[in-house]
Amino acid sequence: MPLGEDGNGWKKKTSDIKEHYDFKEVLGTGAFSEVVLAEERGTQRLVAIKCIPKKALEGKENNIENEIAVLHRIQHPNIVSLEDIFESTSHLYLVMQLVSGGELFDRIVEKGFYTERDASQLIHQILDAVKYLHDMGIVHRDLKPENLLYYSMDEDSKIMISDFGLSKIEGAGSVMSTACGTPGYVAPEVLAQKPYSKAVDCWSIGVISYILLCGYPPFYDENDAKLFEQILKAEYEFDSPYWDDISDSAKDFICHLMEKEPMKRYTCEQALQHPWICGDTALDKNIHESVSAQIKKNFAKSKWKQAFNATAVVRHMRRLQLGTSLEGPSQITPTSPCHGLLLPEEEEEEEEEDELGNGEEESCKCTVHLRE
Template structure:
C-alpha cells in the first residue's frame, strides 16, 4: 500500500495520479492498482478498502469512490496537498510545544475515532501524517491504511508489522496485541515532535529492537532542557512498556499537556528543525513535487485522460473524473 500524498506517488504495485472531477473541477488523487499485481495480495487491498469505506473523519484521508476495469482497480481518494509533517516544521520560523500539542490532539482525536470503531491503524508514523492544505492553520491528516486491521475480523492480532522505530514492544515480542499499539506510536511521534530525533535508534536492527523491547529511552540534555515536565509526563504515559497500563486515546486527550494549558510557548524551532534535518533527511523529499506547484501545473494544463493504463479505451473516460498523463511520477 502507498501513502496517498499530495505528491503523485508510486509504490511497488500501484501508482497515484492527480485527477479532476469533471463537474466540480475538484482535484482528487486516484490510486491505480493493476489487478495482475494484486494476485496473492487481494486480502491486503480488500482489507484497506473495507477500512476506508467505514471511516469518515476530518483528520483522516477519505476514500471517495471505487472504479474497476478489466485490468485495474481505481481508488478515488481525497487529495491532501499540504505536504509532509517534517517539511512543514522545518519551513516554520517559529515552533513551540503548543504547536506540537495541537498536532498530537488532532492525531489522538482521529485515532480515538478509529479505535471506537474497532479499527487499529498499526503503522502510525510521521510519513503517514500529511497537511490537508498549504494554509498556515491547515489540519493534519492520517493516511495509508494498508496495515490497518478491524478488530474481531479474524484472528487475534499478532503479526509483526509496522515501521521498526515506531512499533510497540509487544509487537516485537510477537505477543497478541491491541489498539494500544497505536497509542505507543503516538507517544513516539510526540517525542520526535519535541526534540527532532527518535527515542530509539541503532544501525543494527537487533539492537534497536532490544531498546524498544525494554522501552529504554531518555530525555537527553540539552535537547529536552527547555521542554516542560508535563510534556515528558505525557510521553511517559504513552510510551509505557505495559500495554495494560499505557494511556488510551481517551486518557491521553484528558492529559493537561493536551486538555489544559501546560504546553509551553517557548520557540524550539532551531533545535528541533536542525535535528529533523539531521535524523530524517530523505532524498525523496527533494524528488517530490511541491503541492502548490502540482496544483498550479494541473490548472495550467488542458486536462486529458490517462494513457497506457490499458490497451483500448480509457477506463475512466465514462466516469466523473479525468486524469493527466504527466501527473505521474
C-alpha cells in the same frame, strides 16, 4: 472471494476511467501501482487516484478487501477518505481525497516559529482521529510521521492521517499477533511477538510526540538487533540539551504513552485528558531552531515521502493559482517511493524488503530512520 462480490456494491464498472477523470500528472509510482493527480470531469474537483493493475492483485485480494472494508467505514475530518472505487477490465481505481498541504516534517522545518503548543495541537488532532478508529474497532498499526499530511497549504491547516495498508479491524474476540509496522515506531509487545491490541497505536503516538519535541527518534541504532533491544526494554532518554527547554508535563505525557506494559499505557481517551493536551501546560517557547536542525540531520529527505509526492501536489496547486500551463513532464522519478494510500506494497528500489511478519496476509514493510 472476488473483489466487490460481497453484496456491498461499492465498485463502479467503467470501460475507461478517463471518461470520469482527467489525469493531470503522476504523483508517485511503485512496483505495483501508480498514484495520479486527477480532476473530476464536470466538477473540476482534484483527487488522487491509485491505479492498481488487476494482475498485481493476484494473491493479494485479502489485503485490498481489508483496506476497502476499513476505509469504507471511516468518516473523520482528520483521516484521508476513500471517495470512490472504479473497476475496468484491467485495473482497480481507488479515488482518494486529495490532501495538498505537504508533509509534516517539511512544514515544521519551513516554519520560523514552532512551540510545544504547536506540537500539542498536532497530537490532539491525531489522538482524536485514532480514538475514533479505536471506537470503531479499527487499529491503524503503522502510525508514523510519514503517514501524517497537511490538508491544505493554509497556515492553520489540519493534519490528516493516511495509509491504511496495515490496518486491522478487530473482530469479536480476535487477537492480533502479526508483527508489522515500522521498527522505530512499533510497540514492544509487537516485537516480542505477543498478542497485542489498539494500545500499539498509543505507543506510536508517544514516539511521534517525542520526535515533534526534539527532532530525533527515541530509539536509534544502525544495528536492527540493538534497536529492537532498546524498544523491547522501552529504553529512551530525554537527552540534554535537546530536552532542557521542554516542560515536565510534555515528558510526563510521553512517558504515559511510551509505557512498556500495554495495560498501563494511556489509551487515546486518557491521553486526551492529559493537561499537556487539554490544559495549558504546553509551553509557548520557540523551539524551532533546535527541532528543525535535528529533523534535517536525522530524517533523510528521501524517507519523508508519502503515498504520493506531496510536493508535486503543492506545485500543481500553485500552478493552478498562478494560471500557468499544466503541460510539461512530471518531476516525479520512476523510483519515487509510493508507500500507498492503501496497499503497503512499494518500497524505494534501493531498499531491501525487510519483513517482521510471519507470512500471514499482511505484507509488512519496515523503514528504519536513524539518527546520525
